[in-house]
Amino acid sequence: xxxxxxxxxxxxxxxxxxxxxxxxxxxxxxxxxxxxxxxxxxxxxxxxxxxxxxxxxxxxxxxxxxxxxxxxxxxxxxxxxxxxxxxxxxxxxxxxxxxxxxxxxxxxxxxxxxxxxxxxxxxxxxxxxxxxxxxxxxxxxxxxxxxxxxxxxxxxxxxxxxxxxxxxxxxxxxxxxxxxxxxxxxxxxxxxxxxxxxxxxxxxxxxxxxxxxxxxxxxxxxxxxxxxxxxxxxxxxxxxxxxxxxxxxxxxxxxxxxxxxxxxxxxxxxxxxxxxxxxxxxxxxxxxxxxxxxxxxxxxxxxxxxxxxxxxxxxxxxxxxxxxxxxxxxxxxxxxxxxxxxxxxxxxxxxxxxxx
Numbered sequence: 241x242x243x244x245x246x247x248x249x250x251x252x253x254x255x256x257x258x259x260x261x262x263x264x265x266x267x268x269x270x271x272x273x274x275x276x277x278x279x280x281x282x283x284x285x286x287x288x289x290x291x292x293x294x295x296x297x298x299x300x301x302x303x304x305x306x307x308x309x310x311x312x313x314x315x316x317x318x319x320x321x322x323x324x325x326x327x328x329x330x331x332x333x334x335x336x337x338x339x340x341x342x343x344x345x346x347x348x349x350x351x352x353x354x355x356x357x358x359x360x361x362x363x364x365x366x367x368x369x370x371x372x373x374x375x376x377x378x379x380x381x382x383x384x385x386x387x388x389x390x391x392x393x394x395x396x397x398x399x400x401x402x403x404x405x406x407x408x409x410x411x412x413x414x415x416x417x418x419x420x421x422x423x424x425x426x427x428x429x430x431x432x433x434x435x436x437x438x439x440x441x442x443x444x445x446x447x448x449x450x451x452x453x454x455x456x457x458x459x460x461x462x463x464x465x466x467x468x469x470x471x472x473x474x475x476x477x478x479x480x481x482x483x484x485x486x487x488x489x490x491x492x493x494x495x496x497x498x499x500x501x502x503x504x505x506x507x508x509x510x511x512x513x514x515x516x517x518x519x520x521x522x523x524x525x526x527x528x529x530x531x532x533x534x535x536x537x538x539x540x541x542x543x544x545x546x547x548x549x550x551x552x553x554x555x556x557x558x559x560x561x562x563x564x565x566x567x568x569x570x571x572x573x574x575x576x577x578x579x580x581x582x583x584x585x586x587x588x589x590x591x592x593x594x595x596x
Contacts, residue, residue: 247463247472254458266438267445271583274449274568276347280321280331282442283343283416286423287334288319293435299423300334306419307408309374313339325362328355329555340367341374347412347449348380348567349559350544351389357402364400375407380450380566382411412450417443451566484543485574486562495562495573499538499545500526502578502585508535508594528592536592547588557591558584 272278289297297314304312316336323333323342332343340363344356356375363373377385390402410416420443427436447454463473485491503510503526511527524540536549546559560569572580 243468244472244476247469250462251459254455254462265441265444267441268448272445274347276331276345276349277322279347280343280345283345284319284321284332287332289314289317291319294432295427295435298426302422302426303419306415306422307374307376307410309341312341312374313372325359328358328362330359330362335363335366338367338369339372339374341376343376343378344385346377346379346383348561348564349556350561351386352556353388353392354390356385356389356407357391357395357399360402360406361399370400370406373406375402377407377409378412378416379409380412382409382414384409412446413452417446420446480565482563484563485570486540486543486545491574494576495545496524496540498573498576498578498581499585502581503528503538505582506585506589506594508589528589528594530594535594536588538588547591549592558588560584 267273272282285291286293286299287303289300291299293299297317300314304310313336318333318335320333321331323330325333330342331345334341334343342359342363344359356377360370360373360375363375364370367373385407390404395401420439424436424439424443427439429436463469486495500510506528509527509529509532511529526538528535528538536547538545538547543562544556544559545562546556548556558569560573561567562570564570569580569584571577572584
């Protein structure tokens with residue numbers, strides 16, 4: 241046990257060192273971090289030939305080359321975030337009458353039923369040519385979409401199945417970081433120093449969010465210095481592997497109680513649907529109302545926690561995956577970081593439009 245304590249002590253020293261050496265980053269200051277919509281907006285701006293970067297189609301061209309997409313027609317191109325697709329929202333859509341490229345940005349959120357299939361059929365109807373439809377599935381490390389995103393339930397009449405080879409899986413870790421580095425290299429710093437610095441800060445933010453920053457690199461280096469350290473680290477990883485903190489007797493109660501507490505802090509009616517204390521493994525929800533009108537529900541469902549507007553049953557907002565220790569919101573709940581939990585709840589209250 242002393243060996244475990246010694247390794248953890250050394251990692252704590254590294255943590256303190258990097259906290260002292262922390263540099264200013266505008267993206268972190270403005271709370272971009274793990275907000276998928278904010279990442280989507282910035283990436284979309286860079287990909288838009290008419291974006292504020294004033295570099296025409298240079299960044300888009302570098303992106304297409306990174307993905308080995310050739311002969312993409314740029315005439316009359318439109319770029320839009322949260323593009324409406326018959327009730328769904330495409331994170332980033334790049335299209336014209338002949339070509340359609342969509343990016344599904346899954347920083348940490350889970351897939352939704354038939355999500356990619358619905359996007360595919362929407363894109364086909366807009367281009368009339370499925371060969372010119374490109375579906376990009378962006379995750380931190382290049383994960384594949386789940387089966388439910390391709391097809392589940394009854395397929396609407398006239399819709400096409402989504403071939404799995406139509407989905408291009410890319411990662412922040414490799415593709416986005418390499419693309420951004422290429423964008424930075426293409427900028428003449430003397431002409432556009434602010435853009436260059438902004439991109440460098442964004443690269444720094446991504447490395448932090450996906451746990452590939454200098455701090456994590458130093459931890460890995462320290463662990464690999466000895467076989468003993470590596471064995472201990474593997475034991476620690478296995479102890480947490482696939483652990484569902486929501487279904488844990490101890491952490492489940494802490495998680496639910498913190499969310500309930502933050503909900504009660506708002507000037508709205510909170511309806512706790514339980515008949516008593518939190519029972520591990522049961523369906524559980526918290527309703528938020530204003531003047532008796534249901535505004536939305538916070539759901540505790542198996543391995544996830546999410547908010548859902550009463551009128552938007554398909555959209556899961558601010559989802560927390562309780563098996564994913566890369567999710568900062570889960571970390572805030574486990575460590576009882578009230579400021580972090582409050583921020584998560586405030587976003588939900590704003591999304592529900594409680595006070596409107």
